[in-house]
Structures are given as structure tokens and as C-alpha cells.
Amino acid sequence: MSDISVQLQQQVSSAIADKTVLNIIGGNSKSRLTRAVDGRRIELADHQGIISYEPTELVLSARSGTRLQEIEQELKKNNQMLAFEPPHFATNATLGGTVACNLSGPSRVYRGAARDFVLGTKIINGNAQVMKFGGEVMKNVAGYDVSRLMCGAMGSLGVLLEISVKVLPRPASEISLVQEIDQQTAIIRMNELSAQALPLSASCWQDNKLYLRLSGATSAVHAAQLRLGGELLQDDEIFWQQLREHQLSFFNTDKPLWRLSVPPTYTPLEVPGECLIEWAGGQRWLKSDASAEQIFAITQAAGGHAKRYANNSQQTVCQPLQPELLSLHRNLKQAFDPHGILNPGIMYPEF
Amino acid sequence: MTYSISEKLDAIPRAMITKTELLAQMRSFLTADAVLHEAEELSPYECDGLSAYRQVPMLVLLPSTIEQVQKIVKLCRQYSVPIVARGAGTGLSGGALPLQQGVLLSLAKFKSILNVDPLARTARVQPGVRNLAISDAAKIHGLYYAPDPSSQIACSIGGNVAENSGGVHCLKYGLTVHNILELKIVTIDGELLTIGSQAYDSAGFDLLALMTGSEGMLGIIVEVTVRLLAVPERAQVMLAAFDDVEKAGAAVGDIIAAGVIPGGLEMMDRLAIQAAEDFAHAGYPRDAEAILLCELDGTNEEVSEQVMKVREVLEQSGAIEVRSAKDEIERALFWKGRKSAFPAVGRLSPDYYCMDGTIPRKKLPEVLRGIADMSAHYELPVANVFHAGDGNLHPLILYDANKPGELERTEAFGAKILELCVEVGGTITGEHGVGMEKINQMCTQFDENELTQFHAVKAAFDPDGLLNPGKAVPTLHRCAEFGAMHVHAGELAFPELDRF
Structure with missing residues (x-):
């Protein structure tokens, strides 16, 4: 447990004075997801500790450098969980990094994304001011929703100091089913099932197999199993964990890895490469040598967006923003970080 | 009530055009029935669901196409005319209270359900569509739209987005922000912009979250795509x-x-x-x-x-x-x-005033005791209705506006309840919005830096402050005047500011 917010605030102040760019680092477990920032490191890993956790309030507040692992262990003791099932990518993954990247796991479509569970944040903006937005209550419409704006902004709008999240009870029972099915049929089926009153909590298609996870009361899970058919997947917890952590053999590749976020019902994308589908069709992983331009054109036509994860030879790259949106992004960056010192260029070179 | 918008205190831009000239400009592309300007036509729009605040606007405009909205906004921008957007007018915080020298932009004619996609579980609708009408349209597919404010028979989805409306099922199913995918907005420049997407997330910042609950301060919502859920068995x-x-x-x-x-x-x-x-x-x-x-x-x-x-x-x-x-x-x-x-409570008394604080649930006994004590002090009865699952408290203060002093006592009582909510770690508004009503309490909940940050966010979208000015986020001058902002050790807040 340690609160180093005063030091962190001083580091931001000095950066303003020195006109130095800051590279905000939590556990440094997600550098594959961001563009490189060439700047002075500001380390959040020592700003850690759970500040408050009350199971019956369904709220946990922690400093941003707190490890996800620690939070999940604490929740588990009370039979609760982070319902968005965040990927860790390394044992030192922090809550701050997770929220900054808005990272969500297999349950996202059924339970919500990281941003859906964030209730409040304390941040340092680019003027070295400490500010609090949102709070520790479920409903709060006082002021703009700056806390959710921080989710996915990758630190470019503020240094996250503290985060309050909504937590949920763990399901009593969980099983997974698997069946052979082609991609086109799987996309339709995942969506059809999502439109029914079923205790679905995850779905995935790869290698002509559809994986479905059912979570809830034991009797409900068994009833759904009978209704859906398919084979029971052994050691399913490991499967979903490996999927979440990119440890399935699919992800073991030298080819560039792309994350495509598309309308879930969109038909199989006409793009060279191998595909793994999650989120009832909404999140598609692609291993492909196709050019960025080609992939962006395809995802744009589909009504979605794409991002290439960095590898040894290539930078992370995100779907270009249309000019009006880009100018709004620049304005917002200016509003939070007028000196341009907080992770500039981490999402796009323009801001 | 006793608060009102002050042009000076709230930095309301001054229109650089007369009513007659603006009327002529608007009539050049809107039909006669879409431009209201006579006193008797304007008066139905003088308030929203919080009828204690009233103001007749300069003009009421009822466009029926997005292109018309774009033209209206461009003209208003050109002549520095403030714009207050209005859905069904059921809001409870005076968010759609008109401005005397402003245009009231009603989205009431935008009431088509454009598409229901049962496979993708989405509905694309115009902003004037009623909340309940979406669930009615989706019912045939076994789907529904989850957020259900009590006004759902009448309130519009555009207003729901502007307020981030809740309802009685929020703890499990979330607020509006958790149940929408995409917005089309008209910016203050008159540009049509898509925020969010038909996918589950979008490139760049989460502008969808920022727009939700922004009370008409950042853009005009002209289309909404909502997520639909399976009706529980x-x-x-x-x-x-x-x-x-x-x-x-x-x-x-x-x-x-x-x-x-x-x-x-x-x-x-x-x-x-x-x-x-x-x-x-x-x-x-x-x-x-x-x-x-x-x-x-x-x-x-x-x-x-x-x-x-x-x-x-x-x-x-x-x-x-x-x-x-x-x-x-x-x-x-x-x-x-x-x-x-x-x-029902309204039948007990000539008037009632509904509060909307949210508190950590464990603080309920403390807050209820506090409200009971205040009720005795102000000599006004209170009925408490509580979204217990998510901590959102709706004390209803009973009063009679015709009795001298009761309205003022009610307001003072209400303000104290909200301050108590903030004190125990809660918020001044769970789902009704700040609007005009709670503008002064915002000075209690947020400090100078935070309010300045909110203004900077607004300026990123609306540099001239033409969209719903004077609502949702108080000016620092207002807070100085209100005097409620964190006065520590006898220090006056904002000593550098003029007092009006």
C-alpha cells in the first residue's frame, strides 16, 4: 500500500516546466497495444493498494498501480469478480493500464466492457491538477462523464490515480459447450443465441468450432445445456483464460495480429489470413500480411475499425479517424493536456 | 423558483440578430407550422417537467429533417443565438428550460423508428421516439430496450441520451450509457457526425460516453442506435x-x-x-x-x-x-x-418537489435520519422513494406554492438534502440531471479545477458556448456568488473574482 500521488503530481509539474513529454507506465504489460511514446517515464506501479472494497456495495476503489491479480484475489475471497474479465497479458498488469486501454475479455458482450464498470476516477490532468470525476455510486449524472472518457484514452487525457469500479457476484456454476460449425453459420448462431433468454457469458469461433460458455445458477446452466446441445468442453476455464490472454496457439504467430471490431452480424470478412471470432461476432482477431490500407478499407466498409498490434518489426496502428472526428480529438486533447505532455501520439501521431 | 439564469452570471451569449430578422431567416427554409413565434404558441414550451422554472423563448423551431437542423444550427452560430434542444419535455431538472434570447429546438417531429435488427439486437431510431415505443416495436422479436425511467410512456430517447436516464432496472441492466451503440449528432458547426458505431467500440476516445448525459451542451442528437436485450423468460x-x-x-x-x-x-x-x-x-x-x-x-x-x-x-x-x-x-x-x-404523492399536497441524490447504500439509515430531522426543521413532510439497489434516493418534499415562503423553504430543504448526499460520498443527481435546478449544488460537488475542466470539455465541442448555456456546469462566477464552494479555514472561495 502506498500513495505516491504527490510525487506523481510533482513529476507532471516538472514536465510542464521542462517542456518534457511523459511516458506513463503501469506494469508495462500492454506496450503491444500502443504506439511508442518517446519521453520521460512516469511510473505508476508503486502507486498501489486497494483503498476500499465493500462487497455489499458492489464497489471497489484502488490506486491505479494496483495489480489486477491482487484485485481479483481479493474479490474472489468474497465470491465476486471483475465482470468484464480483463486480459492481463503479464502478471504485473495494473488496474490503471487495464482501464486506460479499456481492455475487456470474453464476457464483454454479455456483461459489458471495462468502461461500463468504471464508476469514478481521480486523475492528474496535463496542468498538473488533481481532479475527481464520478464517484463510488452506481448512478451519477453530475457533470460530463470524464471517467468513462478516460477509458481507452491510454493516458493521453490524464494520469489515472484512482479508479472505482462496479463488481459483481461470481456465477454459481459455469460450463462450456463446443460443436463443429463453419464461420458463416457460427456468426449467425452466436447472434441468434444472444437474442434469446439464455445464460450465455462468452462465445468464440475458431478452426470450425463454436465455443459457448454458460454461467449462472446450476439448474439454469444445465437447462440451457440440454437446450443447446453440443459437447461439454473439458477444462473450459483454461480455454477461456488462454483465449483472453492470447495464449491459444492461434496467437502464436509471426504474422501481424489485427483486432477488428465490427458489427457482430457482419458476414465473414473478405480478407486474406486466418480469423478467430469472439463477442458473438463483434471482435475478430486476424493474422494477416495484408496491407494496413486494405484492412482499414474492409473494416470501414463493414462499419467497424481495426488495430494492428505491434510486433518486432511494426508499430501499433489504428483505424484513421475522419477529419471532423480527428479535430474533436485534438480539441479534447488540448482541453485536458494543453502542453501536450501526457503520452502524446500514443493512439495517433496527430495528438 | 428562486434560482434563475442570469445573462451576466451564467455567461449567456448575446444574440446578434433581432427576433424579426431571425424569424424571417428561419421561415426561408422551414414551413410556417415549424416556426412558432406568437406568445400563445410559445407558452407551452416555457418549461419542461420541472414547471417551477418558466421562461418563454424567442422562437420555437420544430424541424423535421436533419438538413433543417443543420441549417438552424449554422444560422444560430452565425448570429450567436443560444440553442436549447428539447425532446418530450419530461425532464425534471429544467434542462430544457428556454432562454429568453434563445431558440428552443424541439426534436418532437423526429419520431420514426428507422430499423429494428433482431439478429444484431439493435434499433436505430430518431431522437423523438418515445422510450416505451422502442420496446413495443422490439417485442415481436422477443427483445426490449432495458432503461425504463418512470416517464417512459412519454419521454423521448434523445432526451434519455442527453440525461443518461436510468429507471428501476439499472443495477442489473445499466443506464442509457450502457445500452446505446451509436449517435448521430449535429455539431455547433452544423456538421453531421457519427459518434460510436454499430460495432461494440470505436477508434479513438469514448465520445459516446461523453455525449451521454451531456444535457444538450455538446451537440444536437439527431439519431440513436440502442442495444436491445432478450426479454427474460x-x-x-x-x-x-x-x-x-x-x-x-x-x-x-x-x-x-x-x-x-x-x-x-x-x-x-x-x-x-x-x-x-x-x-x-x-x-x-x-x-x-x-x-x-x-x-x-x-x-x-x-x-x-x-x-x-x-x-x-x-x-x-x-x-x-x-x-x-x-x-x-x-x-x-x-x-x-x-x-x-x-x-400518488402529488395527491397528498398541492405541490411536491422531487430530489434525486445518490448515496452509497450503507449510508441510507444516516441519510434517512438526516432527512427526517430536516423535515421537522423546515416543517415540510417528505415521502421517500428509493431505487434501493443502486442507491438512488428520491425524497419527495410536499409543499404548497400558494403559501408564502413554502417554496423557498422547500428549495432550501432540497439543497440541504443534496449537500448531505455529497457529504456521505454520494452525488447530487443520480438520473434527473443537473439542468438549471441543481446548478448551484454543482459548486458543492466539484472544485474550481474540475469545473474549469468541464468548461474546457464544452469548449472543445462548442467554443462560443451556444448550446444550452447556463445549464449543467456552473460558471465560476456563479459559484462565487453562491458561495458554497469549499471554503476552507475561513478563506473566501475565488477571491480574485468579481461578485455580482
């Missing part, structure tokens, strides 16, 4: 009566500790119970100090397990009576009592 309502409000409050925590997240979890106190019972004949126990309504929904099996669990918890928590709705008719009746609590 079964929903079972239980009613538990308590002889003590604190026991009822503790029971809520016990239900959640048992690992159950109810679809709805509502609490009412004695005065609210009696009013609702007289009004709706819902079968509520009139002699209880508090009741809990707990709705469990999901698959048949899930609900069966949960009903047993919750019954056990409620009995252990000291409920004097626990009933399950025996059929769909009784379930509807249980809810009717709750959903008509506001009008």
Missing part, C-alpha cells in the same frame, strides 16, 4: 414489509451479499406506501414502515433458485411479511404502485 416480483426502515435498508445489502443481483430493487417509506396504496390499490401493507419490491428475472430455473434464496434472506433480515406476486396481473399491480408513487 420469467420475472418474479416479491414484496417484503418491514416495521423499521433501517432493517429494510440492511436487507438490500443482505440480498446482494447472497450473490443475487435483482432486476429491480425498490424501497418506499410509510408516507409513500400509503399514498401509492390509496392511488393504485396495489395491495401494499399500509401499516409497514418500509417495503421492498424485489424483482428477480432470468431463465425459469435461475429465477426459481433466486426466489428461494431471497425469501430466506428477507425472512432472516426481519421482514414482517414476504409475498411473491402470484401471477402477471399481481406483478403489474406491485409495479403500478411504485411507478405511480410520484403522482
Whole structure:
């Protein structure tokens, strides 16, 4: 447990004075997801500790450098969980990094994304001011929703100091089913099932197999199993964990890895490469040598967006923003970080 | 009420065009019935659901196409005319209160459901579509739109997005922000912009979250895509009566500790119970100090397990009576009592004033005691209706506006309740928005830097401050005038600012 917010605030102040760019680092477990920032490191890993956790309030507040692992262990003791099932990518993954990247796991479509569970944040903006937005209550419409704006902004709008999240009870029972099915049929089926009153909590298609996870009361899970058919997947917890952590053999590749976020019902994308589908069709992983331009054109036509994860030879790259949106992004960056010192260029070179 | 928008204090831009000239410009592309300018045409728009605040606008415009909205906004920008957008006008915080020298932009003619996609579980609708109409249209596919504010028969989806509306099912199903995918907005430059997407996330910042609940301050919403959910196989309502409000409050925590997240979890106190019972004949126990309504929904099996669990918890928590709705008719009746609590309380008194604070649930006994003490102090009765699951409290203060001084006492009482909510770690508004009503309490909840940051966010979208100026985020001058902002050790807040 340690609160180093005063030091962190001083580091931001000095950066303003020195006109130095800051590279905000939590556990440094997600550098594959961001563009490189060439700047002075500001380390959040020592700003850690759970500040408050009350199971019956369904709220946990922690400093941003707190490890996800620690939070999940604490929740588990009370039979609760982070319902968005965040990927860790390394044992030192922090809550701050997770929220900054808005990272969500297999349950996202059924339970919500990281941003859906964030209730409040304390941040340092680019003027070295400490500010609090949102709070520790479920409903709060006082002021703009700056806390959710921080989710996915990758630190470019503020240094996250503290985060309050909504937590949920763990399901009593969980099983997974698997069946052979082609991609086109799987996309339709995942969506059809999502439109029914079923205790679905995850779905995935790869290698002509559809994986479905059912979570809830034991009797409900068994009833759904009978209704859906398919084979029971052994050691399913490991499967979903490996999927979440990119440890399935699919992800073991030298080819560039792309994350495509598309309308879930969109038909199989006409793009060279191998595909793994999650989120009832909404999140598609692609291993492909196709050019960025080609992939962006395809995802744009589909009504979605794409991002290439960095590898040894290539930078992370995100779907270009249309000019009006880009100018709004620049304005917002200016509003939070007028000196341009907080992770500039981490999402796009323009801001 | 006693607060009002002040051009100077609230930095309202001054229109650089006369009413006659603006009228002529608007009439050049809008039909005669889409431009209201006579006093008797304007007066129905002088207030929203918070009728204590009234102001007749310069013009009311009722466009029917996005292109017309774009033209209107461009003209207003050109002549520095403030714009207040309005949906169905059911808001409870004066967010759609017009400005004397401004245009009231009604989206009432945008009422088409453009598309329901049962496979993708989405509905693309115009902003004037009523909340309940979406669920009605989706019903045939076994789907519904989850957020259900009590005004859902009348309120529009555009207004819901602007306010980030909640309802009685928020704890499990979330607020508006959790249930929308994409917005089309007209910016202050008159550009049509898509925010969010038909996918589950978008490139760049989460502007969808920022727009939701922004109270018409950042852009004009002209289209909304909502997510639809499968109608649960079964929903079972239980009613538990308590002889003590604190026991009822503790029971809520016990239900959640048992690992159950109810679809709805509502609490009412004695005065609210009696009013609702007289009004709706819902079968509520009139002699209880508090009741809990707990709705469990999901698959048949899930609900069966949960009903047993919750019954056990409620009995252990000291409920004097626990009933399950025996059929769909009784379930509807249980809810009717709750959903008509506001009008029911309205029958007890000539006027009532509804508050909207949210508190950490464990603070409920403390806050209810505080409200009871204040009720005695201000000599005004209060009925409490509470979204117990998510901590959102709606104290209804009963008063008579015709009695001299009662309105002012009511306002002072209401302000104290909100300050108490902030003090215990809560917020001044859970779901009704800040609007005009709670503008001064924003100075209690946020400090100078935070408010300045909010203004910077607004300026990123609306540099001239033309969209709904004077609402939602107070100017620092207003806070200095209001004097409520964190005065530490006798230091005056904002000594550098002029006092008006």
C-alpha cells in the first residue's frame, strides 16, 4: 500500500516546466497495444493498494498501480469478480493500464466492457491538477462523464490515480459447450443465441468450432445445456483464460495480429489470413500480411475499425479517424493536456 | 423558483440578430407550422417537467429533417443565438428550460423508428421516439430496450441520451450509457457526425460516453442506435414489509451479499406506501414502515433458485411479511404502485418537489435520519422513494406554492438534502440531471479545477458556448456568488473574482 500521488503530481509539474513529454507506465504489460511514446517515464506501479472494497456495495476503489491479480484475489475471497474479465497479458498488469486501454475479455458482450464498470476516477490532468470525476455510486449524472472518457484514452487525457469500479457476484456454476460449425453459420448462431433468454457469458469461433460458455445458477446452466446441445468442453476455464490472454496457439504467430471490431452480424470478412471470432461476432482477431490500407478499407466498409498490434518489426496502428472526428480529438486533447505532455501520439501521431 | 439564469452570471451569449430578422431567416427554409413565434404558441414550451422554472423563448423551431437542423444550427452560430434542444419535455431538472434570447429546438417531429435488427439486437431510431415505443416495436422479436425511467410512456430517447436516464432496472441492466451503440449528432458547426458505431467500440476516445448525459451542451442528437436485450423468460416480483426502515435498508445489502443481483430493487417509506396504496390499490401493507419490491428475472430455473434464496434472506433480515406476486396481473399491480408513487404523492399536497441524490447504500439509515430531522426543521413532510439497489434516493418534499415562503423553504430543504448526499460520498443527481435546478449544488460537488475542466470539455465541442448555456456546469462566477464552494479555514472561495 502506498500513495505516491504527490510525487506523481510533482513529476507532471516538472514536465510542464521542462517542456518534457511523459511516458506513463503501469506494469508495462500492454506496450503491444500502443504506439511508442518517446519521453520521460512516469511510473505508476508503486502507486498501489486497494483503498476500499465493500462487497455489499458492489464497489471497489484502488490506486491505479494496483495489480489486477491482487484485485481479483481479493474479490474472489468474497465470491465476486471483475465482470468484464480483463486480459492481463503479464502478471504485473495494473488496474490503471487495464482501464486506460479499456481492455475487456470474453464476457464483454454479455456483461459489458471495462468502461461500463468504471464508476469514478481521480486523475492528474496535463496542468498538473488533481481532479475527481464520478464517484463510488452506481448512478451519477453530475457533470460530463470524464471517467468513462478516460477509458481507452491510454493516458493521453490524464494520469489515472484512482479508479472505482462496479463488481459483481461470481456465477454459481459455469460450463462450456463446443460443436463443429463453419464461420458463416457460427456468426449467425452466436447472434441468434444472444437474442434469446439464455445464460450465455462468452462465445468464440475458431478452426470450425463454436465455443459457448454458460454461467449462472446450476439448474439454469444445465437447462440451457440440454437446450443447446453440443459437447461439454473439458477444462473450459483454461480455454477461456488462454483465449483472453492470447495464449491459444492461434496467437502464436509471426504474422501481424489485427483486432477488428465490427458489427457482430457482419458476414465473414473478405480478407486474406486466418480469423478467430469472439463477442458473438463483434471482435475478430486476424493474422494477416495484408496491407494496413486494405484492412482499414474492409473494416470501414463493414462499419467497424481495426488495430494492428505491434510486433518486432511494426508499430501499433489504428483505424484513421475522419477529419471532423480527428479535430474533436485534438480539441479534447488540448482541453485536458494543453502542453501536450501526457503520452502524446500514443493512439495517433496527430495528438 | 428562486434560482434563475442570469445573462451576466451564467455567461449567456448575446444574440446578434433581432427576433424579426431571425424569424424571417428561419421561415426561408422551414414551413410556417415549424416556426412558432406568437406568445400563445410559445407558452407551452416555457418549461419542461420541472414547471417551477418558466421562461418563454424567442422562437420555437420544430424541424423535421436533419438538413433543417443543420441549417438552424449554422444560422444560430452565425448570429450567436443560444440553442436549447428539447425532446418530450419530461425532464425534471429544467434542462430544457428556454432562454429568453434563445431558440428552443424541439426534436418532437423526429419520431420514426428507422430499423429494428433482431439478429444484431439493435434499433436505430430518431431522437423523438418515445422510450416505451422502442420496446413495443422490439417485442415481436422477443427483445426490449432495458432503461425504463418512470416517464417512459412519454419521454423521448434523445432526451434519455442527453440525461443518461436510468429507471428501476439499472443495477442489473445499466443506464442509457450502457445500452446505446451509436449517435448521430449535429455539431455547433452544423456538421453531421457519427459518434460510436454499430460495432461494440470505436477508434479513438469514448465520445459516446461523453455525449451521454451531456444535457444538450455538446451537440444536437439527431439519431440513436440502442442495444436491445432478450426479454427474460420469467420475472418474479416479491414484496417484503418491514416495521423499521433501517432493517429494510440492511436487507438490500443482505440480498446482494447472497450473490443475487435483482432486476429491480425498490424501497418506499410509510408516507409513500400509503399514498401509492390509496392511488393504485396495489395491495401494499399500509401499516409497514418500509417495503421492498424485489424483482428477480432470468431463465425459469435461475429465477426459481433466486426466489428461494431471497425469501430466506428477507425472512432472516426481519421482514414482517414476504409475498411473491402470484401471477402477471399481481406483478403489474406491485409495479403500478411504485411507478405511480410520484403522482400518488402529488395527491397528498398541492405541490411536491422531487430530489434525486445518490448515496452509497450503507449510508441510507444516516441519510434517512438526516432527512427526517430536516423535515421537522423546515416543517415540510417528505415521502421517500428509493431505487434501493443502486442507491438512488428520491425524497419527495410536499409543499404548497400558494403559501408564502413554502417554496423557498422547500428549495432550501432540497439543497440541504443534496449537500448531505455529497457529504456521505454520494452525488447530487443520480438520473434527473443537473439542468438549471441543481446548478448551484454543482459548486458543492466539484472544485474550481474540475469545473474549469468541464468548461474546457464544452469548449472543445462548442467554443462560443451556444448550446444550452447556463445549464449543467456552473460558471465560476456563479459559484462565487453562491458561495458554497469549499471554503476552507475561513478563506473566501475565488477571491480574485468579481461578485455580482
